[in-house]
Amino acid sequence: MEFKNIALVLVILQTLFCVCCSVTFSKGPRTKPPNIVFILTDDQDVQLGGLTPMTKVKKLLQEEGTSFNNMFVTTPLCCPSRSSILTGRYSHNHHAVNNSLSGNCSSTYWQKNQEPNTMAVQLQKAGYFTSFAGKYLNQYGHKNAGGAAHVPPGWDDWYGLLGNSKYYNYSVSVNGKVENHQDNYEKDYLTDVLKNRTRRMIDFLGIVDQNKPFFLMISTPAPHSPWDAAPQYQDKYKDQDAPKTASYNYHGKDKHWLIRQATNPMQNSSIEYLNEAFRGRWRSLLSVDDLVGDVIDTLRQYSILDDTYVIYASDNGYHLGQFSMPIDKRQLYDFDLRVPLIVRGPGVSANVTRDEAVLNIDIAPTIIDIATSGKPDLTMDGASFASLLNSSNTPAWRTDFMVEYRGESKIQQPDCPNLGAGVSQCFPDCVCEDSGNNTYSCVRTYEHGKNNFMYCEFTDTETFVEVYDLSKDVDQLTNIRTTVNPQFLVQMNKRLIQLTFCTGDSCRKPAFHPHPPRVT
Numbered sequence: 305m306e307f308k309n310i311a312l313v314l315v316i317l318q319t320l321f322c323v324c325c326s327v328t329f330s331k332g333p334r335t336k337p338p339n340i341v342f343i344l345t346d347d348q349d350v351q352l353g354g355l356t357p358m359t360k361v362k363k364l365l366q367e368e369g370t371s372f373n374n375m376f377v378t379t380p381l382c383c384p385s386r387s388s389i390l391t392g393r394y395s396h397n398h399h400a401v402n403n404s405l406s407g408n409c410s411s412t413y414w415q416k417n418q419e420p421n422t423m424a425v426q427l428q429k430a431g432y433f434t435s436f437a438g439k440y441l442n443q444y445g446h447k448n449a450g451g452a453a454h455v456p457p458g459w460d461d462w463y464g465l466l467g468n469s470k471y472y473n474y475s476v477s478v479n480g481k482v483e484n485h486q487d488n489y490e491k492d493y494l495t496d497v498l499k500n501r502t503r504r505m506i507d508f509l510g511i512v513d514q515n516k517p518f519f520l521m522i523s524t525p526a527p528h529s530p531w532d533a534a535p536q537y538q539d540k541y542k543d544q545d546a547p548k549t550a551s552y553n554y555h556g557k558d559k560h561w562l563i564r565q566a567t568n569p570m571q572n573s574s575i576e577y578l579n580e581a582f583r584g585r586w587r588s589l590l591s592v593d594d595l596v597g598d599v600i601d602t603l604r605q606y607s608i609l610d611d612t613y614v615i616y617a618s619d620n621g622y623h624l625g626q627f628s629m630p631i632d633k634r635q636l637y638d639f640d641l642r643v644p645l646i647v648r649g650p651g652v653s654a655n656v657t658r659d660e661a662v663l664n665i666d667i668a669p670t671i672i673d674i675a676t677s678g679k680p681d682l683t684m685d686g687a688s689f690a691s692l693l694n695s696s697n698t699p700a701w702r703t704d705f706m707v708e709y710r711g712e713s714k715i716q717q718p719d720c721p722n723l724g725a726g727v728s729q730c731f732p733d734c735v736c737e738d739s740g741n742n743t744y745s746c747v748r749t750y751e752h753g754k755n756n757f758m759y760c761e762f763t764d765t766e767t768f769v770e771v772y773d774l775s776k777d778v779d780q781l782t783n784i785r786t787t788v789n790p791q792f793l794v795q796m797n798k799r800l801i802q803l804t805f806c807t808g809d810s811c812r813k814p815a816f817h818p819h820p821p822r823v824t
Contacts, residue, residue: 337431337517337675338650339612341502341599342667344389344521345592346382346439346469346528347585348618350375351639352547354527357540357586360597361646365616369648370656370693374750377620377664379709380633380640382468382528383409383442385619385664390422392668392684394706397807401710403442403468405449410441412449415456423668424458427519430675435461435505437498438523442468445477452477463501469525470494471532471588489535494525495588496534499595503602510606517675522599526592527622529631531584534591546582546624549639550779556627558783560768562727562742563635566628566735574630577732581631582624613649613674617667632729632737636707636746636760636770637780649674653695660701661750662689665811685811704749704816706803707760711742741765747800749818757818759796771796773821784821792821 348354350373355361377385379395387393387400387409395401398418400408408414419425424434436459445452445466455462455477466475471494472487485492502522509518533540546552553575555568567574596616603609620633621640633640645662648654665686673680673688680688691699713726720734729737746760756775762768771785771793785793795818803811 336515337677339517339603339608340427340432340519340615340649340671340674341603341612342519342521342615342671343592343596343599343617344386344438344523345589345616345618345644346523346525347620347622347633348527348589348644349621349623349639350642350644351549352582352622352624354585354589354618354622355644357589358593358596360593360600361616364596364600365614365646365648367655369614369646369652369654370658370695372645372658372660372662372689372692374659374661375617375643375645375663376641376661376705376707376748377643378705378707380620380635380707381709382619382633383407384709386441387414387418388665388686389617389619389667390424391418392423392665392681392686393418394665394685394806394811395708395710396804397685400441402712404712405443405446407710407712410443410446410449414441415449415454419456419458422456422458423671424456424519424521426458426672426681427675428458428460430672431517432675433461433509433513433516433518434459434521435463435518436521436523437463437501437505438465438494438521439469439525439528440464440523445475452482453480455480461505463498465494465523465525469528471525471530493532493534493591495591495595498522498524499591499598502595503598506599506602506606510608514606514608519671519675522595524592524595526588527585529581529584531581531588533584533587537587537590540587540590541583544583544586545579549626551626551637551639551781553625553628554781559627559770560742560744560762560764561766562736562739563627563629567733568628570625570628570630570735571733574733574735575625578624578630585622611650613647613652615667615671616644616646617664618643619664628735629737630732630735634709634711634729634738634742636709636744636758638774638778641707647693649693652693656695658692658695659752660689660692661705661748662692663705683808685806685808687812700815702812702815703751703755704747704799704803706800706806706811707744707746707748707758708804709742709744711739713738713740745800745804747796747803747816749816751817755818757796757821759793759800761797761800769793771821788821792819795819 741764
């Protein structure tokens, strides 16, 4: 079967489908591998209510599948996290360390050394039809890295956004050819464009070749800035403000200098800005909710819903006023690390929540495991969580993992001339969310609610350390580095060194059980 003229076929099938939209396509017993649909959002948190407005996700995914309430990203920023999702590897192994081209975000180095090993390549080799639609990596399409003509290997069909998330006035690469969009809602609103394109793709696959399994990855711009809402949702949540968590507008006086420099209490203009950002994020997510509903309805239309895994996740969390940092991600705290992960599909337990710590680097090996009937790629740093999708299974699971990030800085901040060099993301009100020495590595332990510690080292002139006992301090308000037993610090440092150099199986073993810190 040839897929070179998919765009034309999709247009034809869209017309045909309008004629026969009342038909439900019947099917006999299936023997082929399951289909997989992976929906990835951009900057969707869980700790600030990121799933609250999503009624369809709750009804169609959570109630029909398994949710993971301890899903973490190993780098809390778009491009490194997405690179980890695609490769199943920690940032120190795939080398995309931040959102810059020099940080290997879709660089020619990354394209040459990592793209040949993504889950898409492996699924294609396993006989899957693969399709990508939406945001890929922040620097994708850069003129110094192949431009729009570069189509990553492993994808039979490619619809990749050029650059970072937008809702209007963007360009995409359609199998290597540029397609420009403007600001007409009906034609250009990106979340809906992805929804409609996915529907046509499932139409195409459901009609033309039901015997070939497919993998569809849909990567939405929402709820990333600029938070453009669809017209029907623009007036939602007018009276809703960002949640005032325990760390909201709290001075992180015992934390890294970047957190300490935040204005506390926040200026009213920062509070107004973050509240509007919160409302915009929820509004933009309503269109993602519609997309999820449409995907489920279309799969059901072709009687393939029961043969399809639907996976829903995000690339990183978010903060809105926590530790007086107005808006962003990038930090080592749970509000930036925790994201949703929900799976429904064949054999997946319904309306179940799992407690195990799962990671973004687990997504690729899990998808490969599902597609190849129990043959995960063990060269990846992550582990398949397929066994966790059945609530009766209680396999041995990881007890710790690594979090790492390399900060970005700029020579100057035009809107904040008094700040000088070395910082970045200084808005609103010249509060900086990143710096060159906001570079850290952490070991996080978690074992069914116990041994819930975090130990972090910064690469800076202070060699700053942050330590938290999250079983007692879930909001990470108090850095216990100066009061904890030194032997505990030695244990955590030793394990961090091991993880810093880990690859493949060594990232998953051995199990780590630190002694209690015995705060003095």
